[in-house]
Amino acid sequence: TRYSWNRLRCNLIPDPTVNLTINGYHKSTPTSKTLTKRSSLELQWESTDADSCTGAGGAFGLGISKTSGKVFATAESSQNYTVTCTNDKTGQSASDTVKVNLTCTPSCDESACSKSCGGGEKKRSCTGIDCNPYDQTVSCNTQACTQSSWREITPPSN
Numbered sequence: 001t002r003y004s005w006n007r008l009r010c011n012l013i014p015d016p017t018v019n020l021t022i023n024g025y026h027k028s029t030p031t032s033k034t035l036t037k038r039s040s041l042e043l044q045w046e047s048t049d050a051d052s053c054t055g056a057g058g059a060f061g062l063g064i065s066k067t068s069g070k071v072f073a074t075a076e077s078s079q080n081y082t083v084t085c086t087n088d089k090t091g092q093s094a095s096d097t098v099k100v101n102l103t104c105t106p107s108c109d110e111s112a113c114s115k116s117c118g119g120g121e122k123k124r125s126c127t128g129i130d131c132n133p134y135d136q137t138v139s140c141n142t143q144a145c146t147q148s149s150w151r152e153i154t155p156p157s158n
Helices: 058-062
Strands: 003-006 011-014 017-022 032-036 040-048 052-056 068-074 079-086 093-103 119-127 133-141
Touching (some): 040 093
Parallel strands (some): 032 093
Antiparallel strands (some): 017 040
16 A cells, blocks of 8 residues: 655545456456356456546446446447446556456348259358347359249149
8 A cells, every 4th residue: 555645734645446246246256257248247346545536448438437336238239347446545546447348149140042943142240259230241042043944733633
């Protein structure tokens, strides 16, 4: 712990500290929290010897100023969440960061083949395990082509 000297009051003022948790998780081990996309997030922070705090990342983009509190959000992307608290008397600050990694079930939306019969290609939109979207082109082979010269025959009546 480092202390700052306040000349006006002739006393030592401790530097601020801050602790950030996400869904009750702190960064101690492992270094990040893995969640699924669109999971609910509860970001909670507490500080000591601080006069104000600011946040960065996702839900903190709305801005925070309290020295402790909670923010609720939805996980939309992997990112760092950081809260920084400052002691206005000394100008000293402290930060805490928790990284959230998202995981998704890989999936692709199917689309129609570019030809009505025979071979062709189709493009599909996919989402990877890292929740990032990508496009994929795959070859396709549709059912056999219908014969236009065929016609329906009515059987003779008895």
